[in-house]
Amino acid sequence: MIELEGMTKSFRMAEGEMTILHGIDLTIQAGEMVAIMGPSGSGKSTLMNILGCLDAPSSGRYLLDGTDVTKLSKRQLAKTRGQRIGFVFQSFNLIPRTDAMRNVELPLIYNGVRSRRAKAKAALERVGLGTRLRHVPSELSGGQKQRVAIARALINDPSIILADEPTGALDTKSTVEIMELFTELNAAGCTIIVITHEDEVAEYCTRRVWLRDGCIQSDDKVHNRRTKLAAVSA
Known part of the structure; x- marks a missing residue:
């Protein structure tokens, strides 16, 4: 599904050009759940922005289902982004005075979809929030807010979900609940890429990619992957 070939990313600074990513080669197959890890400044967020088509590499190729993304126009x-990728962020990015239904409907509104309510309701029910449709963010726990964000990411039936530190603002119990939900979505066929610095989060994934100084230091399968039953018994 995803192929990065010799990908670099540089930024022009006052003191000269700074290279953040150095010749990244990475393949992610459909149906994988991959954790991208590394210390601060390793290039994780830059890589995520490129994978999410929010930014373009300086050189190299990014193939998404065989399409060279680097050759696409802004439109x-x-x-x-709108049709194939769902985004989940640490800070939830919900509109404070808008209820869960409306927050989930936002991508459909931007795409000019008129029949939105049934789809938004189904997405919220899918993440276990069927009884919280009319609650605003201030009436929801951190884990529930993140579920709303996940429902919003799912609303256009994306093939890929990019989650940037999705449990960074959550307590342990909510972290387990959110990672179990991601595991269920992955089992249903969704490809999930999680940016995280937490080993406990990476244990829910099928694979762990470690970045350091803009290079892939290691790329390993996760053995004894956590499942719902394993998390409950832990």
């Missing part, structure tokens, strides 16, 4: 990139 085509926006369409790709």
Whole structure:
């Protein structure tokens, strides 16, 4: 599904050009759940922005289902983001005075979809919030807010979910609940890429990619992957 070939990313600074990513080669197959890890400044967020078509590499190729993303126009990139990629962030990015239904409907509103309510309701029910449809964010726990964000990410039936530190603002119990939900979504066929610095989060994934100084230091399968039963018994 995803192929990065010799990908680099540089930024022009006052003191000269700074290279953040150095010749990244990475393949992610459909149906994988991959943790991308590394210390601060390793290039995790830069890599996520490129994978999510929010930024373009300086050189190299990014193939998404065989399409060279680096050759797409801004309009085509926006369409790709809207139709194929769902985003989940640490800070939830919910509109404070808007209820869960409306927050989940937002991507459909931006895409001009008129029949939105049934789809938003189904997405919230899918993440276990069928009884919280009319609650605003201030009436929800941290874990429930993140579930709303996940429902919003699912609303356009994306093939890929990119989650940037999705449990960073959550307590342990909520972290387990959210990672179990991601595991269920992955089992249903969704490809999930999680940016995280937490080993406990990476244990729910099928694979762990470690970045350091803009290079892939290691790329390993996760053995004894956590499942719902394992998390409950831990």
